[in-house]
Amino acid sequence: MSNPLYISQLAFTTGEVSPDVSSRFDLEQYKSALLESENVVIRPYGAVAKRQGSQYVGQVKYSDKPTRLFEFTTNTNNSFMLEFGDKYIRVWNYGIYTGIEITTPFTSDILFDLNCNQSGDVMFICSGKYPIQTLSRYSDTDWRMSTYKLTEQPYDEINTDNGHTLTVNGDTITSTKDLFTQDMVGSVIQIAYYVEAVHTKSVGEVVEKKVKRYMQAQTIEKTYNNINYNVGAFSTDTELSWKFTTHGTWEGTVKLQISNNDGQTWKDYRTYTSKNDYNVTDTGKIESGARLKYVSDIKSGSVNCDLSIMPFTQYGIVEIKSVTDAKNAKVNVLNGIKEGEPSYQWKLGSWNRGRGYPKLCTFYQDRFVVAATDSKPNFIWFSRTGDYPNFGVEKVEGTITDDSAITLPVINRKMCEIRHLVPANDLIILTSGNEWIVRGDKTITPTNCNLKTQTQRGALSCEPQFIGNRCVFVQERGGTVRDMGYSYESDNYTGQDLTLFVKTLVKGHLAVTSAYAQDPDSIIYYVRDDGQLNCLTYIPEQKVYGWSHFVTNGKYRYVESVAEGEQDTIYFVVDRVINNKSVKCIERSIPLYTEDNSDVFLDCYVKVANSIKTDYINAPHLVGQMVDIVIDGQQMPSRVVPPTGVIKLDGKANVITVGLPYTTKIKIPNVEQQINDGTLQGRVATVSRVVLRMYKSFGGKVGRTFDRMDDITLPPNELFTGDKPVILPKMGINYSTDTSICIKHSDPFPFNLLSITRIVEIGGGLRDVPGL
Known part of the structure; x- marks a missing residue:
């Protein structure tokens, strides 16, 4: 028998690997792998540590219904945890229920469809079933839920059936064909009317010198203000064209004046002067709502003035408040309607109860971005720049302005549903079948907002996490976790399968929800549909992608990360059976390993x-x-x-x-080392001793299997740091090709393993194994 070999595993940053890659000694990742990592976390610098316990802070309001958690961030880094349940939200702060409960329209069956994004002290909530809602925080004790009031919403394509007209009389709208359904209550309709040119004329003349002074004092004024051209906030044509001409031989001044406050005050707009040598032909555009008039001061001669507003399209808006039948409905007139005039040029609002409401929202380049309704699952809508409730379009001289709203369909063969919007340098769009971006290197405008496909994977509804400059998401099929980020080499977004070596953690299961805690260990938590919690320590710049998993006396149902001071606290919703009754507990896990050793491992x-x-x-x-x-x-x-x-x-x-209590299980894979006459693989050996390098640890057992283990004897009543040699318990078969080591820890105290060294004695061959 040769001298024993001292073989060390110095890190565990690969984390848990599946049995089908447990013999891939050729992989660099194998050097830091584990065969089992239950109830542990992989530390970024290499250690494997017992996971933190979870503090009971309360029960959800309805334990027999789904519950979801959201973080609400304040500008003081004092975030709140929001408990979303069946038609309510409860507010928690640092693990304490504040007593604040807000009524919501959200029933328990759609809680996992909610998408929330925050801007300042306002959280925007999209559900797909209800109009966009806002939760506003006026103070720590004053929270209010309301429907987000849009000044203008987007519209579908314009009606092309010339025989299908709409006519508004008073509060009734009538359709020549079946149109209205009960699901349209609350939706809007935009109706276009053609307005002919309107003219006003006057004659100003001085015929006798003796009355010249009188005529100067009685300045002729003709005002074109008998029609209100304010087509309102819902207009899609916000300018009116005008033309002004004069005829005659005259000396004096003619002015055009403009009012932007309904004629209350006027200011000079254009001034024209003649000394019997000039007549005016001028055109221009004014904003909707403005009024023009002309005033003249004629010293001699005569002048004919003609001010015209050119033909234009006036847009009216009605909101349906009730439906009488398929051809008649009651409406609120919002703007610009020409009563009694039928029009075939109308558009239905894109969002209503029948067509659905946006399911997703985010903010990008100072625009409010929403996406995916039931009727248009592949559409994205951008608000006007800096005007979040306005999804209207403005034209100047017939050209859409750069700050106008944008409607952007994600067109592909399979018409994949948009699942996530991720704002970064580019706007990342994850659908059920592929991944896209809207490039952000230039300001997006209606003429510069182009989609570019990146990869063809598809994303599950589980929330993606944007970490550093990479997006981590769960793939639609197989539960695979992937990341993607921009690559300069390919000028495209690329990524990798982060679960390539650990398919047993994801195969046959779906990730229900996720949360990311940056501090202290940069960990992404994934709740699996069977109640297990998978954890990924993710530091791509150091190539750390270490997996582990949590189990508890119950089932994890939801996870959320909440910033509390300088740390990220993890909140769980856990199904437990207590006193023969099923309950949903809210539990709080504070960061690992505080300096005062006050951590709790229960x-x-x-x-x-x-x-x-x-x-x-x-x-x-x-x-x-x-x-x-x-x-x-x-x-x-x-x-x-x-x-x-x-x-x-x-x-x-x-x-x-x-x-x-809960139990930590760590299984360290077989050793591999090149020796003079080849490899250790296929040789029988025995591991008689191990040296555990530990940090602030107490308790635990070690052995060749989980069934037969000896205690790790450490100094009593203190946490141990240093090297601890342990003689492994003898078994019936001491020589084997299996040199893996098992560690188990069930005490309510910390356990940190920095490295392990195995003392390996190589046998003569397979004949040394009894029974062979």
């Missing part, structure tokens, strides 16, 4: 810290459960919580913690 725990010692703790949420108890840092015998929910202690203590 689930659903409660903790009291008193300056005066006490001999009991209340845990009514754990009635009937076997719990672990830690008193002033010392573990006490486990016990069942009595029906009263009050646990009486044998002695008094300042700090008492009670919660559900």
Whole structure:
């Protein structure tokens, strides 16, 4: 038998790998892999550590209905956690329910369809079923929910059936063909009317010198203000063309004046002067709502003035308030209607109860961007620049202005549904079948807003995370997690499969929701449909893509990351069975490994810290459960919580913690090392000892299998840092080709493994294995 080999695994940043790649010793990632990583996190610098416990902060309002969590960020980095349930929102702050509850229209069946984005102290909420809602925070105790009021919404294509006209009389709109349904209540219709040219003329003349002074004092004034040309905020043609001419031989001045406040005040707009040698022919455009008039001061001669407003299209808007039948409806007239005049040029609003409302929203280049309705799942709408509620279009001299709203269909063969909008340098658009961008290197305008396809993967409805300069999303098929980012080499977005080595964590399951905690370890959390929580430590610049998973005495149903001060706190919704009753608990996990060693490694725990010692703790949420108890840092015998929910202690203590225990399992793969006569693979060997390099750890067991293990003996009553040699328990078969090592930890204390060194003794061959 040769001298033993000392073979070290110095890092665990690959995390858990699937059995089908467990023998890929040729891969660089194998050097830092694990075969199992249950209830641990992969630290960015290489360690594998027991996961943090979760503090019980309360139960959801309705445990028999779905619940969802959202972060609401304030400008003081003091974020709130919002509990969304069946027609309500409850506000939490630092794990404490504030007592604030807001009524919402959102029923439990659409909670997982909600998409929220925040701008300042206003959260915009899209559901697809209801108009866009806003949750506004006026103060920490004043929150208000309301429907987002649009000044103008987008419209569908204009009607092309000349025989299908709409006519408005009073509050009734009539259609010549069947049009109206009950689902149209609340929607709007834009109706276009042709307005002929309007003219006004006057004659000004001085015939006798003796009356010249009188005529000067009585300045002739003709005002074109008998028609209101204000076509309103809903107009898609915001300018009116005018023409002004004079005829005659005259000396004096003629002025055009303009008013932008309905004729209350006027200011000079154009001035024309003649000394019996000039007549005017002038044209221009004025904004809708403006009024023109002309005034003349004629000293001699005569002048004929002609002011005309050229033919134009006037746009009116009505809102349907009730439907009488398929041809008649009651309306609120919002603007610009010409009563009794039929028009075939009309457009239906793009969003209503029947057609659906936007399902997604975000902000990009100072525009409010929404997307995907039931009737138009592949459409994106951009508001006007800096005018978020306005999805209207403005024209100047027949050309659409750069700040006008934009309607952008994502056209592809399969008409894939838009699933996510991710604002970055470019606007990333993830659909059910492919990925697109709207380039952001230039300001987007109606004439410069082009889609460019990037990859053909498709995204699941689980939220993507934008980290650094890369978008991480769950692929539509197979539960694969991918990232994508811009590549200068290909001038395109590229990425990789982040679950290539760990398909057992995602195969056959869907990711329901995700959350990202940047501090302390840059971890993405994915709740699986069976209640398991998968975790990805993601630091692409260091090529760290380390997977692990959490299990608990229950099922994880939702996860959210909330910034609290300088840290990211993770909140969970967990299904648990307590006292033979199903409940949904809200639990809070603070960052790992605080400097004062006050971390708690129990689930659903409660903790009291008193300056005066006490001999009991209340845990009514754990009635009937076997719990672990830690008193002033010392573990006490486990016990069942009595029906009263009050646990009486044998002695008094300042700090008492009670919660559900969980077990950490780590399995380290076979060793590989090139030796003089080849490789270790295929050789029988035994691992008699290991050296665990640990950091602030206490407790644990180690062995060749999880079934047979010995305690890791550490100094009592303190956390150990350093190298700990451990002799492995003997088994019936000590020589094998399997040199993997198992570690298990069930104590309510931290466990940090920095590295492991195996002392490997190589046997003579397979004949050294009993039974072969």
